[in-house]
Amino acid sequence: MSAMEKDIRRGESDVLEFKRELPVKDRQFLKTVVAFANGKGGRILFGVDNSTRRVLGVETESRWKMQDRITDMISNSCSPQIYPNCDWVEIEGKPLLVLSIPAASNCPYYIRKEGVQKGTYVRVGATTRRAEPEKIRELEMYGEQVTYDSIIPRGAEPVTADEVNYLCKLLGETQKEGDRNPTITQLLNWGFVKRGEEGEYLPTNAFLLLVGRHFPFSCVQCARFRGNTQVEFIDRKSLEGSLYEQYRDTLNFLRLYLKRATIIRGALREDQDELPMAALREAIANAIIHRNYLVHGMIKVSVFDDRVEISSPGTLYANLSEDEMMRGISRLRNPLLAEGFHKLGIIERWGGGVRRIFDLCREGGISLPIYHIGADSITVVFRRQSADAVDRRKSRKEKISVSPERLRDSIIRLIQKNPRTTRAAMATSLHVSPSNVQYHVDRLRQEGIISRRGDRRNGVWVVSRKKR
Numbered sequence: 001m002s003a004m005e006k007d008i009r010r011g012e013s014d015v016l017e018f019k020r021e022l023p024v025k026d027r028q029f030l031k032t033v034v035a036f037a038n039g040k041g042g043r044i045l046f047g048v049d050n051s052t053r054r055v056l057g058v059e060t061e062s063r064w065k066m067q068d069r070i071t072d073m074i075s076n077s078c079s080p081q082i083y084p085n086c087d088w089v090e091i092e093g094k095p096l097l098v099l100s101i102p103a104a105s106n107c108p109y110y111i112r113k114e115g116v117q118k119g120t121y122v123r124v125g126a127t128t129r130r131a132e133p134e135k136i137r138e139l140e141m142y143g144e145q146v147t148y149d150s151i152i153p154r155g156a157e158p159v160t161a162d163e164v165n166y167l168c169k170l171l172g173e174t175q176k177e178g179d180r181n182p183t184i185t186q187l188l189n190w191g192f193v194k195r196g197e198e199g200e201y202l203p204t205n206a207f208l209l210l211v212g213r214h215f216p217f218s219c220v221q222c223a224r225f226r227g228n229t230q231v232e233f234i235d236r237k238s239l240e241g242s243l244y245e246q247y248r249d250t251l252n253f254l255r256l257y258l259k260r261a262t263i264i265r266g267a268l269r270e271d272q273d274e275l276p277m278a279a280l281r282e283a284i285a286n287a288i289i290h291r292n293y294l295v296h297g298m299i300k301v302s303v304f305d306d307r308v309e310i311s312s313p314g315t316l317y318a319n320l321s322e323d324e325m326m327r328g329i330s331r332l333r334n335p336l337l338a339e340g341f342h343k344l345g346i347i348e349r350w351g352g353g354v355r356r357i358f359d360l361c362r363e364g365g366i367s368l369p370i371y372h373i374g375a376d377s378i379t380v381v382f383r384r385q386s387a388d389a390v391d392r393r394k395s396r397k398e399k400i401s402v403s404p405e406r407l408r409d410s411i412i413r414l415i416q417k418n419p420r421t422t423r424a425a426m427a428t429s430l431h432v433s434p435s436n437v438q439y440h441v442d443r444l445r446q447e448g449i450i451s452r453r454g455d456r457r458n459g460v461w462v463v464s465r466k467k468r
Contacts, residue, residue, distance in 0.1 A: 018048040022066060027077065037103070037104050067097075077111055078109060086099055122135060129375075156203055190339065222250060228304045250284050260274065279360040285347055289332075310380050312378055315377065328355040360428060361382075367383045407432065414426050
């Protein structure tokens with residue numbers, strides 16, 4: 001069976017559409033052409049029935065004339081110019097016309113007679129839909145190679161001394177010992193502020209979000225529901241302020257309603273989170289950094305008896321596929337915000353956030369979270385542990401030896417496996433407190449068994465040859 005036959009059996013998708021007949025007069029296929037051009041590209045197969053996926057084939061007096069007619073229809077009806085490719089193939093002995101639309105960057109593409117606002121279409125799953133104004137604006141910025149967080153909003157007032165001091169002090173808390181806090185000059189070099197015509201410092205959207213100046217729809221709505229449905233509230237809060245404050249307060253809300261077990265092993269007292277807080281921190285940071293701030297919606301964090309849901313407005317950016325996201329590939333919708341969170345020490349590096357979440361959940365011995373990619377939102381679902389499951393995890397951990405020698409060997413093995421691992425990740429994996437890990441890491445460094453190469457955020461651990 002050929003690859004195309006397999007595609008036909010799988011049915012329509014975000015990059016594949018079926019048409020029973022050739023477009024002699026019907027121009028509806030142009031909407032799909034535009035949608036593919038605004039997305040990842042795609043193919044239209046003429047001669048396949050969508051409902052049955054049966055190959056019907058198409059007949060025409062002249063294949064070359066039909067190809068020219070279709071390309072002329074696209075050229076005369078779509079703007080900017082789209083350059084498709086037409087091929088004839090035979091499936092089950094029947095001819096099919098394959099119209100291939102490449103992914104393009106001169107967005108937005110639209111049907112000329114309908115105009116940009118009504119004639120711009122996008123692909124959502126296996127359907128073609130008219131783009132919402134927010135999506136059109138994002139396509140325009142993508143075509144201009146501009147990100148939303150780098151724009152100075154219309155009518156924005158110059159930055160104030162208090163705002164600059166707040167952000168510089170916040171960023172300075174993660175600097176190396178002895179380093180001075182950043183200055184307005186560094187904020188300018190990093191792109192958080194820009195010079196105005198009269199020499200004043202004007203804020204970008206990233207600056208406004210990081211300092212908490214009033215920003216429409218920038219907040220996190222947190223809720224604890226009774227049971228497993230959104231019927232009865234136990235508690236709810238709307239968290240505003242700077243993005244860092246929203247991040248911090250959201251984690252505090254989760255800590256308030258998630259279980260925490262205390263495990264006594266010998267002279268050690270250790271606290272075990274029901275869900276790995278490091279994974280939740282990563283998920284909250286991803287929601288804040290990658291959300292679409294053009295969408296009139298808010299980040300929602302919902303705690304149920306059986307799960308925790310984190311939902312952020314906006315779907316995947318720049319034609320990133322779900323498979324690519326799961327493999328750790330990232331395309332930044334808001335690179336300045338990502339840089340800000342990186343400088344704050346909240347994220348270690350760009351990209352790979354989903355894979356880190358999975359790794360942390362595996363190390364914590366819990367089920368992997370599930371991602372739901374919608375037309376206008378992304379939701380990650382963490383399954384909460386039942387009381388029995390928590391007790392089983394607790395009993396299993398109580399049986400683990402915590403002798404200093406075994407703990408030191410375990411730390412070395414984790415470093416050898418992942419030289420970029422963090423103390424927090426090691427603590428989660430070994431089921432010990434971060435302070436316990438810190439103590440043994442310091443001893444290993446003093447004895448020359450391990451060392452650190454590079455700075456705190458981007459460096460790696462190195463194990464000496466004698467230990468290897």
